Amino acid sequence: MNSFTLTIPRTIKQTLDELGSTKGGPARIKAGGIDVLDLMKEGIEQPGRLINIRQLDEKPHALREISEVKADAIPEGVWRLLPGGDNGNPPPRRDCLRIGTLTTLAELSHSPLLQSKAAALSESASLIATPQIRQVATLGGNLLQRPRCWYFRSAEYPCAKKGGSVCFARDGENDFHAIFDNQPCCAVHPSGTAVALAALDAVLALQTPQGERFARLSSFLVSPSQPGGAIGRENRLEEDMILKNIWIPSPGPGEQSLYRKVKHKQSFDWPLAEVAISLRRGLTGNKAPEAVRIILGSVAPVPYRARSAEAALLQSPSFDAERIRKIGQAAVSGATPLSRNGYKVQLVSGLVQQAVAELLL
Amino acid sequence: MSKGDPNVSTEGSESMSGPDASSGLSRRSFLLHTGGAASAAALLTVPVAESVAATAPNQAATPPAQVLGPGAIAATLLVNGKPQKVMMEPRDTLATVLRDKLGLTGTKIGCDRGGCGACTVWVAGEPTLSCLMLALDVAGLPGREPQAITTVEGLGKGVAMHPLQTAFVEKDALQCGYCTSGMLMSCAALYERAKAEGKLATISDGDVRAAIAGNLCRCGAYPHIVDATLSAAKGGAK
Ligand SMILES: Cc1cc2nc3c(=O)[nH]c(=O)nc-3n(C[C@H](O)[C@H](O)[C@H](O)COP(=O)(O)OP(=O)(O)OC[C@H]3O[C@@H](n4cnc5c(N)ncnc54)[C@H](O)[C@@H]3O)c2cc1C
Ligand code: FES
Ligand code: FES
Numbered sequence: 001m002n003s004f005t006l007t008i009p010r011t012i013k014q015t016l017d018e019l020g021s022t023k024g025g026p027a028r029i030k031a032g033g034i035d036v037l038d039l040m041k042e043g044i045e046q047p048g049r050l051i052n053i054r055q056l057d058e059k060p061h062a063l064r065e066i067s068e069v070k071a072d073a074i075p076e077g078v079w080r081l082l083p084g085g086d087n088g089n090p091p092p093r094r095d096c097l098r099i100g101t102l103t104t105l106a107e108l109s110h111s112p113l114l115q116s117k118a119a120a121l122s123e124s125a126s127l128i129a130t131p132q133i134r135q136v137a138t139l140g141g142n143l144l145q146r147p148r149c150w151y152f153r154s155a156e157y158p159c160a161k162k163g164g165s166v167c168f169a170r171d172g173e174n175d176f177h178a179i180f181d182n183q184p185c186c187a188v189h190p191s192g193t194a195v196a197l198a199a200l201d202a203v204l205a206l207q208t209p210q211g212e213r214f215a216r217l218s219s220f221l222v223s224p225s226q227p228g229g230a231i232g233r234e235n236r237l238e239e240d241m242i243l244k245n246i247w248i249p250s251p252g253p254g255e256q257s258l259y260r261k262v263k264h265k266q267s268f269d270w271p272l273a274e275v276a277i278s279l280r281r282g283l284t285g286n287k288a289p290e291a292v293r294i295i296l297g298s299v300a301p302v303p304y305r306a307r308s309a310e311a312a313l314l315q316s317p318s319f320d321a322e323r324i325r326k327i328g329q330a331a332v333s334g335a336t337p338l339s340r341n342g343y344k345v346q347l348v349s350g351l352v353q354q355a356v357a358e359l360l361l
Numbered sequence: 362m363s364k365g366d367p368n369v370s371t372e373g374s375e376s377m378s379g380p381d382a383s384s385g386l387s388r389r390s391f392l393l394h395t396g397g398a399a400s401a402a403a404l405l406t407v408p409v410a411e412s413v414a415a416t417a418p419n420q421a422a423t424p425p426a427q428v429l430g431p432g433a434i435a436a437t438l439l440v441n442g443k444p445q446k447v448m449m450e451p452r453d454t455l456a457t458v459l460r461d462k463l464g465l466t467g468t469k470i471g472c473d474r475g476g477c478g479a480c481t482v483w484v485a486g487e488p489t490l491s492c493l494m495l496a497l498d499v500a501g502l503p504g505r506e507p508q509a510i511t512t513v514e515g516l517g518k519g520v521a522m523h524p525l526q527t528a529f530v531e532k533d534a535l536q537c538g539y540c541t542s543g544m545l546m547s548c549a550a551l552y553e554r555a556k557a558e559g560k561l562a563t564i565s566d567g568d569v570r571a572a573i574a575g576n577l578c579r580c581g582a583y584p585h586i587v588d589a590t591l592s593a594a595k596g597g598a599k
Contacts (some may be wrong), residue, residue: 006451006497009426018426030495037454037493038474050451054498055505130483130575131547132490267574 001037002046003090010054012242016052016209019325022241024049029242031102031138034047034129037047043155044146044162048352053242054102054138060227063100068250071095075238077214078247081203089168095250101140101243102226105129108139108193114156116251119258120276124196127261130268142193143217147234147301148270149177149187161185162229174271176348179345180300182336185231188298194221195297196259199245199276205245206237213241234301254281254290261297264345271298273348287313294331296348301319306331309352319360329354374577426506429497435499436493439507440465441515449496456480456491459512467542471577478576482510490549490576515544518550521559528593529586536580544576548590552597561598564591 005024009015019027025048031034032054039045071093079095083090097118099108108114109126128142151157151168158164169177169186177186195216202217218237220266222229228236237243251257257278260294263269274297281287293312294306309331316323327351335345385404430451437444440463448461456473459465459482469480480492484499501507516523525548528534535541551572555561565568569590578586 001452003431003432003450003452006429006495007426008502011423012378014426019399033495033498034475034493040452041473052495129475130478131572132478132488132575133475133493135487135489175596267570281422310479 001042004047006051007051009023009051009053012054012056012207015056015242016207017238018049018051019242020184020209027051028201029053031141032133032136033141034133034137035141037151039146042153044153053175056102057199062098063244064102064104064107065100066103066107066113067098068075068113068117069096069098074247075205075212077212078203079218081214083201084247094252097248097250099139099141099246099248101245102138104195105132105134105137105139105142107304109134118196118248118257118290119194120196120199120259120278121248123259123265124192124261124274124330127259128146128192130252134265139193139246140193143246144235144237144243145190148190149185149189152187152221154266160330161187163232167283169330170338175340176270176298176336177341178300179332179335179341180296180304181225181302182300182338183225185224185301186338187301189221189300189302190270191303192259192271192297195274195295195303196257196276197248197305199257199259199278199295200248201278201293202306203247204243206241207244208238208241212244217246218303218305221302223269225301229357230289252280254283254287256277256281256359258352258355258359260358262351273298273344273351275348275351276303276356277359279359286318294352296331297353299344301346308333319356321357324353324356327356364431377462389406409450421484423533423581427502427504429502431437436497436502437507437511438463438496439499440510441512442509447496449500451495451497453496455482455494455496455510456493458496459491459510465512465514469539469542471539477540477543477544478547478573479540481546481576482513483546483550484513486550486553488547490575494563511546513545516545523549524593524597525552525590528589528596532589532592533576533584534585534589535546535582540576540578540582542584544573547573547576548586548593551590552593555594556597561594566591 007018009018027049028036028047030050030052030301034320053273068197074096077300079093080090105125105128109122111122114122142158149169151159152161160167167185173184178188199215204215204217204220206213224231259276261271261274264269276295280292281289282292292310294309296306309327312327312330331352334348337345394582424566433450435446435448437446447458449458449579456468456470459468468482468491469479471477473489477494480490481488482491489554499508517526525545555564
């Protein structure tokens with residue numbers, strides 16, 4: 001690891017000041033450190049200054065806390081980005097869950113509040129990495145970690161994501177790479193919690209020296225091919241910004257969510273494919289689905305919204321094995337697998353069928 | 362070293378790989394001598410009262426950010442109940458400080474990347490990877506108490522082994538022994554937690570497997586490790 005100065009700020013303001021300063025070379029935030037130390041050991045990142053926010057807990061920001069906030073106390077910036085607004089009308093105000101960026105993955109998995117109100121998020125956290133890592137890794141760090149493409153992670157490969165000109169995975173060992181949106185870089189987004197949070201319509205609260213900023217997770221994460229995207233980055237975090245909180249609408253009546261992950265090795269492993277679904281069902285009669293998000297993970301540079309599968313599900317007059325098979329097929333329509341990851345197409349289709357069946361059969 | 366000292370097996374297994382018996386210099390003490398080894402447009406901006414300046418609590422009273430390094434500084438580690446002042450750089454991981462500066466080589470480094478669990482120690486009682494933890498993150502600094510670190514050397518009390526260590530010996534829960542200290546820390550944490558909750562009798566096969574999900578054993582001693590933990594739990598529950 002390169003040698004660096006370790007700064008321990010006591011407030012968010014000090015953190016921003018330190019980020020904004022140019023003295024001592026480029027700075028990096030360290031939360032749990034699981035990703036950033038790995039990148040530094042590999043020599044992929046060599047910050048002159050590491051800003052350790054792990055123990056930062058500035059009230060009232062509650063950076064390591066999970067709580068439910070009443071509708072009338074939701075910040076305006078969050079409220080305006082909640083789902084349900086149309087024709088220029090703002091979405092209805094509703095209760096939300098607020099999760100501090102420094103909350104650990106272990107805390108997310110064990111939280112009774114999340115288990116009952118944001119099952120997809122606590123399930124995703126409980127399946128990430130190992131018990132030792134979940135003890136230390138934070139939600140913010142999980143969302144902001146860099147991809148795990150082995151060419152990107154190896155200093156020996158000057159790949160396009162690191163400023164080179166070639167994507168070595170395209171014609172190389174691309175077994176675990178993207179089957180959607182895989183030009184010009186086919187690394188998949190590494191974060192399990194991002195898949196769950198995208199299904200849950202999460203809104204991020206960020207802090208810059210100029211004030212607070214809010215963004216939907218789904219527009220904050222951006223693939224190189226999307227407007228505002230760039231091959232060297234996975235999100236819109238700017239150098240002078242920090243993530244503070246993640247907000248998710250509390251489920252209303254008839255709303256539920258789940259997260260499922262397929263991996264090679266059952267003890268712990270990176271996912272081969274992931275899916276998170278949030279679903280609202282009618283309260284009467286046959287409780288027909290009224291709204292759904294189906295988000296696929298480990299298939300694209302950012303969590304991938306399977307809109308055709310959502311449409312197939314909402315149009316289905318009833319549910320049986322055959323109709324659910326159609327939804328699974330719709331989920332992978334338009335896939336462009338690479339030389340070695342064609343298996344993912346079937347795998348994802350099957351995973352979606354399994355998850356939909358769990359919710360609806 | 363007497364029989365029953367938790368250091369024995371780990372020391373022994375390592376000195377096999379590299380001591381120069383004639384000079385009496387082990388690979389480790391050699392290392393000690395040489396000091397070696399070691400776009401924003403899409404974001405919605407809302408002018409809110411809760412701006413940075415407004416929320417920084419009582420700025421005058423807030424002490425400034427601490428800036429450490431890049432050179433070595435003295436900080437206190439609380440290891441196995443004993444506070445020790447150690448010189449460390451910001452980039453030193455807990456694993457390297459334990460091994461190279463405190464001589465606690467029971468903690469092993471396998472992958473050095475979070476993937477194998479060989480370096481597992483307890484931080485405040487919780488199994489944690491010492492290879493991905495900066496030593497300064499758990500050290501005592503002006504205005505901050507050190508966090509309690511427990512390594513495999515501190516698992517037993519003196520020569521009395523922890524029930525898990527005894528069970529590992531009895532059930533032959535190791536072959537090469539490289540994963541053993543990490544395995545012990547994960548299994549013993551499960552044991553201690555269950556004991557504190559009065560639930561030792563209910564530890565299941567699945568509980569042990571979940572507890573060691575982050576510990577790889579290249580020799581495949583898993584069945585014996587699970588066996589040993591269940592047997593220790595049964596013994597402790599009596
Ligand atoms: C063996 C292994 C298996 C794994 N398996 C999985 C898996 O299956 N699924 C999965 O999702 N992940 C997996 N991971 C990745 C792991 O979950 C992440 O590395 C971890 O969550 C990162 O969190 P952290 O707090 O340690 O982040 P850090 O390393 O501290 O930070 C990561 C990045 O986020 C930035 N950052 C952090 N917090 C903030 C903030 N508040 N504001 C601005 N920037 C910030 C940092 O600057 C850095 O760039 C695995 C890791 C390992 C080692
Ligand atoms: S050495 Fe720390 S996990 Fe492998
Ligand atoms: S006993 Fe050899 S690695 Fe586990």
